[in-house]
Amino acid sequence: MAGEFELIGRHFNWPAPQGYLGVGDDCALVPVTAGHRLAVTTDLLVEGRHFFPDVDPEALGHKALAVNVSDLGAMGARPLGCVLGLSLPRVDDDWLEAFARGFRAMSEISGCPLVGGDTTRSVDGVVISVTAMGEVPMEGALRRSAARNGDDIWVTGELGGAHVALELLQGLHRGHEGLLDQLRPSLERPLPPVAFGSALAGHAHAAIDISDGLLQDLNHILKASHCAAEVDYSALPVHPALQGLEPQILQRAVLNGGDVYQLCFTAAPNARDHISRLAEQHGVAACIVGRIREGVGIRVMHSPLPVGQGDYIGYDHFR
């Protein structure tokens, strides 16, 4: 952890929690509960690729951490802390202050304190690296490979909002521009259900966070668990502002829209009541949208338009 952090550190100068050692030594120190395993995830965000130079820095700070704690929740892990790498072409105090405010808000919402970092000057453009750490009971992790035949398939939150917001920002869907104000929070301020995810550890089986689109992410579970799925389109939680859209735009946003940062998970039918209670306790909307079956692939029922394999596999990840 290089000393460069000190200069910019005034923007990230939040006290470390009790039992932690924060910024200022060779490493941060973080307590881990006995009988738990460390869960760790990392993301690298590059200006011009993952965000544009004119992005609202507060939203960027929020989202940079949100996408990582989303992965913790999808593993059933409780956040322990995060480290931030920030490479900047120049020191812009207003930008940094806003970025730090957004990052801190997400840190507090998700209970994931910033414990360390590295800041350096970039040649050109902002680069953000976030690594988030959590803990999960030794046998409770929600692994992608844990879905079982007969499991319910659950989805939290609402689908499609972030996808349509991005398309509107790109100038698509003329006549629907008025939607952007309602959809922008879905894209820019995702609120992953992290505490709910960690409460599911030991109760749900498999889980994943929806970052690339429901079908594609569900398919990751199916491949890892060697099973198939039936999804009832009419049961999917569609963002309410999308109801007036043309069917093909809507269906694509709901089934394939990414950047959702909500959970898709599977659980035994006899866990329904317990999971519904957990969702209520955490203020999370969770609904059953399908079932795990033997076999291969995803069968979508009751969709306005047919769904084929091309809708969820064969996507080029290196973009």
Place this chain on the structure above:
Amino acid sequence: MAGEFELIGRHFNWPAPQGYLGVGDDCALVPVTAGHRLAVTTDLLVEGRHFFPDVDPEALGHKALAVNVSDLGAMGARPLGCVLGLSLPRVDDDWLEAFARGFRAMSEISGCPLVGGDTTRSVDGVVISVTAMGEVPMEGALRRSAARNGDDIWVTGELGGAHVALELLQGLHRGHEGLLDQLRPSLERPLPPVAFGSALAGHAHAAIDISDGLLQDLNHILKASHCAAEVDYSALPVHPALQGLEPQILQRAVLNGGDVYQLCFTAAPNARDHISRLAEQHGVAACIVGRIREGVGIRVMHSPLPVGQGDYIGYDHFR
């Protein structure tokens, strides 16, 4: 942990150790020993700032991890694992293969398995983010603030080699070009004494890894511990290839040369025998170079040229 890792994953497709969950889920899972705390450190390396486009990719892979595990050792932590973020302008198989080979070699040398990552396309230039995690007994961490009046000051390895190698690569020191072959490993393949550092936990007091230069890094300990130091220049372990250099070049390299990734630590005089035995067991050269005193600042004795405060403070970290 985004799916983009899969494409490039073939270059980093090493089995995770027993008890771990590696690449392929939302998070990696890592065991942590009860009674220990997690130590975590992160670095962000940017092409054109921290390394040049024509750098040997194998050396870059080695060093990217070395600088992070060096921080673990300086905290007294035993490595548990690391995550790698890699942003590349294009997929160059030969480059990736060499980078991965260097990274893997360092991973094996230091016992720090790669457990996850995120790979993405950059707009321009390579960006590398490494976060390394380790564990340290609850009360054993080698914090910068733990030096005590009367402690011995120890240094491992050799000083000055990396600094002069960098200057030679920059075209300085005409007439000494023949030195480069002997010094290049110090710059490009640092071997931080990580296992020795973790063995020091509970035996030494304060420690830091020498990345910005001995005096500057020792001064971090002194500031955090509110004490002063006497350093005996004649006791410093100078890289043997440097002996023929002019005194002012040599002294600057030894006292202020960075990129060393060896340890400077303090310990009570009654721990000398134990520490010497530990060093021998780990094949590490460790010698006493001074003493912690009450007061402020660093007094360097027996140096060819005078040393002032300007030699170790007031450095601009944001470069």
